[in-house]
Amino acid sequence: MKHPELISQVFTEHKLPEKLSIRPPFVKPRVDKKKEALLRNVSLDVYEFFVGHVVPERQNVSVIDTNTREGIEEHVSDDTRSIINLKPINxxxxxxxxxxxxxxKMPDAGFFLGCVEPIKLAGSRLRRQTKIPFLFTFIWFFVFVFHRVMPKIRYVQKIYFFLTKGKYRFLTMGETLGRIVSCGFEIIEYKEIDGLLYFSVMKTSEPVYGQKPSFGPLFPMNRVGKNGDMIKVYKLRTMHPFAEFLQEYITKLNGYNETGKPANDFRVATWGKFYRKYWLDELPQLLNVLKGELNIVGVRPLSRTRFNELPEEIRVQRIRFKPGCIPPYVALLMPDSEGNIEAERIYLSEKMKHPYWTDVKYLFLALYNIFTGKIKSS
Structure with missing residues (x-):
């Protein structure tokens, strides 16, 4: 549903106080015709989403429809406070x-509003267009490989971008928001409207430069190791690229689940849930064991953010030993968030008294619990 009447009303109404008397000639404020034309092309729901965060008609709000950096440079003025871009990031x-x-181009605390068509919504659109389930499955396979897989493969991606010029690329919501956060923005709100995901973000810092995201199935994660040193722990990918930049946002939004991992984590891919269910994502950690960075049994290797949230006495004891592939909660059947901490406290207390025997005992207890189904990976 379009709303030209509403837009025109906002742009043309300039009511004056009754007591104020102005004689002709009266000069009306300058109306940005290009901005008005762009806003006429969005639905009322989209316009209301914009208005919930900025006032599009203000002079310091730039409304653009571009997919290039040159377009931003050309159409965004130096006094711009916020930017609305109608072109999908895809x-x-x-x-x-x-x-x-x-x-x-934005000052601190400036708002950037834009949109993307996530894979989920792209699939729904194609399903509606094809209408025949078998035909949809056939077409979707090739479309997915072309627009999602090819851009992620190092040498093949050159062919893809040559053919498409970067247009219509498939992106997940997790990757999109992760990219945005990595570029110095904080997520304020996102909402599905008219088949697109609209987002509102605020500039809070400079971008993280020198990014080298991993797109392959095996990737390293920065984790706190022995003596507090950062190590790279290998895992099979269960999340979308750039997901690591959303760690703080997800935990603030949803907290942690009963196993101590972020709750309702939309960053986890479909195949990732399968890997996690059967502990397959943990297998590459054996590479860290061979490198001498991890033990088979030990406290869970945590990110710096999660590590800093632990009680101080646990942090001090933790860094005295190498982390492990199999954490204590698996052996002690204490998978909830509080149980994780208590299990580590018990394990570390025993570890300091009997280093080798403790690991042997916890290993056999953990294997027994896993194979008998008493505990499952999250």
Whole structure:
């Protein structure tokens, strides 16, 4: 549903106080015709989403429809406070460089509003268009491989971007929001409207430069190791690229689940849930064992953010030993968040008294609990 009457009313109504007398000639404020034309093309629901965060008609709010950095440079003035871009991010060739340019053109606490068509919504759109289930499955397989898989493969991606110029790329919600956060923005709100995911974010910092995200099935994670040193722990990918930038946002939004991992984590892919269910994502940690960075049994290797949330006495004891592939809660059947901490406290207390025997005991207890189904991975 379009709303030209509403837009026109906002742009043309300039009521004056009754007591104020102005004689002709009266000069009406300048109306940005280009901005008005762009806003006429969005639905009322989208317009209301914009108004919930900024006032699009203000002079310091730039409304653009571009997928290039040059377009931002050309259409965003130096006094811009906030930016609304109507072009989906899927059509941007260099997404992070584009977002960095947006960041550069905005002051601190400025708002950036935009949209993306996530894979989920793209699939729904194609399903409606094909209508025949078998035909949809056949087409979707090739479309998914072309628009999602090819851009992630190092050498094949050159062919993909040559053919598409970066347009219509498939992105997940997790990857999109992760890219945005990595470029210095904080997520304020996102909402599905008219087949697109609209987002409102606020500039809070400079972009994280020198990003080297991993797109392959095996990837390293920065974790706190012995003596507090950071180590790279290997895992099979269960999340979408750039998901690590959403860790703080997810935990603030949903907290932790009963196993101590972020609750309602939309970053986890479908195949990732399967890997986690059968502990398959943990197998590459054996590489860390061979490198001498992990033990088979030990406290769970945590991110710096999660590590800093632990009680101080646990942090002090933790860094005296190497982390492990099999954490204490598996052996003690204490998978909930509080149980995780208590299990580590018990394990560390025993470990300091009997280092080797403790690991042997916890290993056999953990294997017994896993194979008998008494505990499952999250």
């Amino acid at each position: 059509n941007v060739r260099y997404i992070n460089k584009f977002l960095m340019k947006v960041n550069e």
